[in-house]
Amino acid sequence: MHTTTANSARTTAKRPRAAKEWLSLLLLVVLLIAPHHTRSQTSTPASSGSPAPLPQRVVYWQFFKFAVLLDVEADQADQRGENGNHLRNYYQTKTGMTAAETALLKSTANSTVKGVHAIDQQIQAAVVSYRGQFRKGTPPPPLPPELQTLQTQKDNLILNGLAAIQAGFGAARFQNLDAFVQKDIAPHITLSTVKPLGPSAANGTLPPGQPVPWP
Numbered sequence: 001m002h003t004t005t006a007n008s009a010r011t012t013a014k015r016p017r018a019a020k021e022w023l024s025l026l027l028l029v030v031l032l033i034a035p036h037h038t039r040s041q042t043s044t045p046a047s048s049g050s051p052a053p054l055p056q057r058v059v060y061w062q063f064f065k066f067a068v069l070l071d072v073e074a075d076q077a078d079q080r081g082e083n084g085n086h087l088r089n090y091y092q093t094k095t096g097m098t099a100a101e102t103a104l105l106k107s108t109a110n111s112t113v114k115g116v117h118a119i120d121q122q123i124q125a126a127v128v129s130y131r132g133q134f135r136k137g138t139p140p141p142p143l144p145p146e147l148q149t150l151q152t153q154k155d156n157l158i159l160n161g162l163a164a165i166q167a168g169f170g171a172a173r174f175q176n177l178d179a180f181v182q183k184d185i186a187p188h189i190t191l192s193t194v195k196p197l198g199p200s201a202a203n204g205t206l207p208p209g210q211p212v213p214w215p
Contacts, residue, residue: 057158059186061116064109064161066185067091071106095180104168112161119154123147 070091074084092102126146133141166174 054186054189054191056162057155058191059181059189060162060165061112061158062189063181063185064112064158067105067109068113094184095177097177101169101173101177105165108161108164108168112157115157116154119150119157123150123154126150 070087074088077084077087089102091097091105092099097105126144130141130144130147165177169177
């Protein structure tokens with residue numbers, strides 16, 4: 001265990017600072033009310049002693065966010081009078097992507113992140129509305145179907161982005177990119193689950209609202 005941690009630290013140390021910090025702080029929240037989430041996490045049997053592979057939608061959602069973040073950091077470096085190209089071209093350099101492939105990745109990542117964030121705003125509004133329905137001394141109301149619908153839309157946006165990358169790269173080139181993603185991105189992702197409501201919820205009492213790190 002200690003050896004694995006040390007090797008991971010050495011690998012991460014080679015990343016741009018912004019990407020390294022994001023990789024170490026990742027926290028993904030999976031909604032247990034979504035049946036397809038459970039299937040995604042258990043569809044690939046794990047070998048003895050090894051964790052099951054993360055769903056592709058989870059891994060590539062983080063990859064898309066990193067791609068957008070690196071461009072933002074690169075632009076900020078340029079504005080400070082520094083050269084941001086080492087950040088802007090980081091994935092192209094690491095994976096050997098062509099200019100056209102890099103442009104496709106960035107445009108897909110930007111549109112996916114923008115679309116997902118718009119859905120996140122709707123999800124958070126629905127959660128706030130749901131919390132407002134709780135009344136002390138009464139059972140909690142059923143979860144609104146809207147939450148499941150929005151989560152499905154969010155997942156589909158990510159999967160559509162992944163499909164666009166696969167189609168644009170072609171099988172052989174995508175395999176090369178995916179090997180990098182599975183080696184350099186996936187191992188740094190921590191998958192967490194939402195804890196069920198405690199006994200107090202049966203009386204209409206919710207714990208204090210906390211910021212939710214939407215995946």
